[in-house]
Amino acid sequence: MTNRNLSGLDRLIVNFDQSVRTVFGRPKVTGRPNPADGLPDMEMDERQRRAAAGYMRVNHTGEVCAQALYQGQALTARSAEVRKRMEGASAEENDHLDWCETRLRELESRTSLLNPVWYAGSFAIGALAGLVGDRWSLGFVAETEHQVVEHLDGHLQRLPESDARSRAILAQMREDEDRHARTAMEAGGTRLPVPVRRLMALTSKLMTRTTYYL
Numbered sequence: 001m002t003n004r005n006l007s008g009l010d011r012l013i014v015n016f017d018q019s020v021r022t023v024f025g026r027p028k029v030t031g032r033p034n035p036a037d038g039l040p041d042m043e044m045d046e047r048q049r050r051a052a053a054g055y056m057r058v059n060h061t062g063e064v065c066a067q068a069l070y071q072g073q074a075l076t077a078r079s080a081e082v083r084k085r086m087e088g089a090s091a092e093e094n095d096h097l098d099w100c101e102t103r104l105r106e107l108e109s110r111t112s113l114l115n116p117v118w119y120a121g122s123f124a125i126g127a128l129a130g131l132v133g134d135r136w137s138l139g140f141v142a143e144t145e146h147q148v149v150e151h152l153d154g155h156l157q158r159l160p161e162s163d164a165r166s167r168a169i170l171a172q173m174r175e176d177e178d179r180h181a182r183t184a185m186e187a188g189g190t191r192l193p194v195p196v197r198r199l200m201a202l203t204s205k206l207m208t209r210t211t212y213y214l
Helices: 008-024 046-076 080-106 115-132 134-158 164-186 194-211
Strands: none
Touching: 046 080, 046 115, 046 134, 046 164, 046 194, 080 134, 080 164, 115 134, 134 164, 134 194
């Protein structure tokens, strides 16, 4: 991301470019190595391979949603510091997108057909959170990342034991997401009300159940 000050129109153009890259193209990555590099791709039967692909497809869509949330929040953030934090976290989420998509190709599978829908909804939610105020926006990031960590913990338990490559990717993603949550709260995030957290969890379950197959 450039360091020069961007106008509102500039940010709209940048967000449009990022949106297209996130949903239809290859996102800009930070250059970090794929955590699966150097690990053997062990033999799995068809059932195990389909299960691994389903979980990685869900995680890829989760990263699409995370990108949309961060981009929406960065667009409407009131302070330059919060916008910078959103953009920094977004860059690491791009790495996750790339790693998940690479693993899906290795598993001879595809990304979710519903990604454009989930992206649009998440972007709108992120923009709304940014409009409410930076403290609530940061709290929204923290809660989102807390739920993602729980979600990744479940997938790490359910992935085939032999799928070391997928496990390595999810373990690094979990470390990054946990750090994003802590950073958001340390930056002044406000804990969200219980009804909001429950609604977020229900939405996450809907996304998970549909994306696993579609």
